[in-house]
Amino acid sequence: MKKYLGIDLGGTNVRVAKINTEGEIEQVVKGPSYGLESADKIINNLFSLIRLIDNLDEVVGIGLGVPGPVDQKKGWMNMASNIPSLGKYPLVHVIEEEFNIPVAMDNDANVACLAEAYFGAGKDKDAVVYVTHSTGIGCGICINRQTISGAHGFAGEIGNIIVNREGDKINHLNRGAIEIEASGTNIVRKAKERIDENIEHAGQVFNLAFKEDNKIALKIIDDMTTDFAIALANVAHVIDPDVFVIGGGVTKSKDYYFEALIDKFKSMVHEGMKETEFQVAQLEEPGLIGAAMLPRSKGE
Amino acid sequence: MKKYLGIDLGGTNVRVAKINTEGEIEQVVKGPSYGLESADKIINNLFSLIRLIDNLDEVVGIGLGVPGPVDQKKGWMNMASNIPSLGKYPLVHVIEEEFNIPVAMDNDANVACLAEAYFGAGKDKDAVVYVTHSTGIGCGICINRQTISGAHGFAGEIGNIIVNREGDKINHLNRGAIEIEASGTNIVRKAKERIDENIEHAGQVFNLAFKEDNKIALKIIDDMTTDFAIALANVAHVIDPDVFVIGGGVTKSKDYYFEALIDKFKSMVHEGMKETEFQVAQLEEPGLIGAAMLPRSKGE
Known part of the structure; x- marks a missing residue:
């Protein structure tokens, strides 16, 4: 079975995993990423971690998930607010030169989408849109297992x-x-402004709405589902996915809002699009697994 | 040089053209499409037109542009309001059986986008979004010359x-x-409601605004560019194209509104997206040429 390295490079930590074609994680090494230091320091640290992987010579490709938009022609991040020295730094090229293995890179959300498209809630689907509903709202798109x-x-x-x-x-x-x-942060912001400035988590707003019947909290959640449905309908009128895979912390409260979200979405799309599926993200480690599948998706 | 057939199938007329890999139209035959009659009548008529093409045996693939959403797995139109009997009719399969040549089909806008991506304003660009700004507003998307x-x-x-x-x-x-x-029809609708019910064309509204300094007409056009910019920014945050290629009748008045549209778009997108290009569609026959390029884009 072919083996790939998946690298989850964040501003604080970096993890390197060896993963097989079944999406099974065979080995993980991790450490600080030194995100605010020089490119040399970050890269040398990353190289050292990669060399800790057993039997590195059996790896056929390396994939990286990174926290910023990736210019695929250049093989770099166009901007990298958490790892500033890697903004427009030719990361793909530098890793390829060092290890002489094909390297691919994409942003976190696209990588997570690819993982779900290969092994998770988007398995066997041609057009998968992965949406993170968390402190922020992000999205990855895969068509025929290509980001x-x-x-x-x-x-x-x-x-x-x-x-x-x-x-x-x-x-x-x-x-x-x-x-x-509609992000988790902004559900909390609205609840702080309108209900109680001590509210700290979106989960508290869901509890106020659906366990205590707080009308203001109910309105905040109702507005959130309307706003989110408009955004997903807009995305659907561009991509028309088989499935929206929704991940992120807010989905912990899915039992309170998924049905309303889907009903509103259906009211906003053409007849033939009403069968679009909505699934909650399934994988524990989409960042590592999706990164590892990047070179595979490109034929390695 | 390889030759392809491009078919532009509408509710009223149908055209069949032989087109080479330079996008040159070598022969065109045309006739009524009998769009409101039975599938048999429409298909037999189409077969007869195809057989009028000289040296049909040199054709390596047939592509169709059709006025409705196409289910690529089924090879049919999901709905076809102008050609109702072809809704969910296995058109791709039937033509392949008859002529024993690979057949591909997509909707009008995707086909026009493919033509512009091969030979027009999107030439040599990886991600092309084609927008028709006409009586309606439609869009085709090509990534790496794939619809x-x-x-x-x-x-x-x-x-x-x-x-x-x-x-x-x-x-x-x-x-x-x-x-x-923001469509041409709705620019006219708003002008009829607010200025003069005898207004018939969007061009008259542009003239009122920019030659006669009519404040209501200016407001209608200003609103249109804001609305259009929001839509294109929304699309860009999904696809992030190299270029928007804009076609359709309203672009005849482009000198009056393109600059405002682009400025507003830039104000609504991330820094790295501000260099997104805007071009007016270039081709005379995007429907025929794009249809012919469909089988080519799939490797024929």
Whole structure:
């Protein structure tokens, strides 16, 4: 069975795993990523971790999941706020030179989508859209088990999709962008403003709404499902996926809102699109597994 | 040089063209399509037209552009309001059986996108989004010269993208859908309601705005560019194309609104996406040429 390395490179930690074609993790090594230090320091540390993998010579490809948009032509991150020295640094090329193995790289969300497309909730589906509903809202897209990165690496950056042009303006995102309206952080923000400034987690807002029948909390959740449905309907009118795979912390409360979300989505799409599936993400380690499948998806 | 047949099948007329790998049209035959009659009548008529092509045996593939969403697994139109008897009719299979040549089919907008990606304003670009800005608003998507059809054939049906949830509700489309707000038909509708019920063409509204400084007409066009920019920014946050290729009748007035449209788009996207190109569609016959390139894009 072929073996791949999957690397999950974050701003704080980095993990390197050997993974087989069944998606089984055979070995993991990890350490700090030194994200705020020089590119040399980050790369030499990464090389050292890779060399800790047993029987490295049986590996046929290396894949990296990174926290920023990837320019596939250049093989670098266009921007990397958590690992600034790797912004526009030719990471793919440098790793290929060192290990003489094909290397592929994509952003976290695309990598997670690829993992779900190979082994998880999107298995055997041609068009898979993976959405993270967490502190932020992100998205990865796979068509025929190929990630869609876009011309500048920003494909799937749906957090900035405008769902309510009269909505809130908070940070660099668009006024009324879906992330501003419906992410976990912003469910909490709205609940702090409108109910109690001591609220800290989206789960508390769900409890207030559905266990204590708090009308303001119910309205916040109802607005969230409307906003989220508009965003997913907009995505569906571009990609028309077989399945939306939804991951991230907010899905812990899925029993409270998934049905409403799906009903609203169906009311906003063409007849033939109403059978679009909604699934919760299934994999424990989509970041490592998806990264490892990147070179495989490119024929290695 | 390889030769392909491109077929432009509409509700009223059908055209069949022999086209080479340079995108040159070598021969065209045409006739009524009998769109409202039986599938047998439509198909036998189509077969007769195909047989009028000289040296048919040199053709290596047949491509069809059709006015409806195409299920690629089934090789049929999921719905076909202009040619009802071909809804869920296995058109690809039937033509392949008759001529023993590979056949591919996609909707009008995807086919036009493919033509522009091979020979027009999207030439040499990896990710091309083609938008028709006409009586309606449609869209085709090509990545690496492959059309994106979606799970149910509805990829690129961006006319139903919600840009203004408080906007107008007219037909089966969503309230405030981009087609309802910004298509040529709806520029005219708004001008009839607000200026003069005798207005008949979008061009008249542009003239009122920019030659006669009519404030209401200026507002209608300004709203249109805002709505259109929101829709294209939403699409860009999903696909992140190299280039938007814009075709359709409204682009005749491009000198009056393209600059404003692009400026607004840039204000709504991430920094790295601001270099996204905007081009006007270049080809005279994107329907025929793109249809012919469908089998080529699949390796024929």
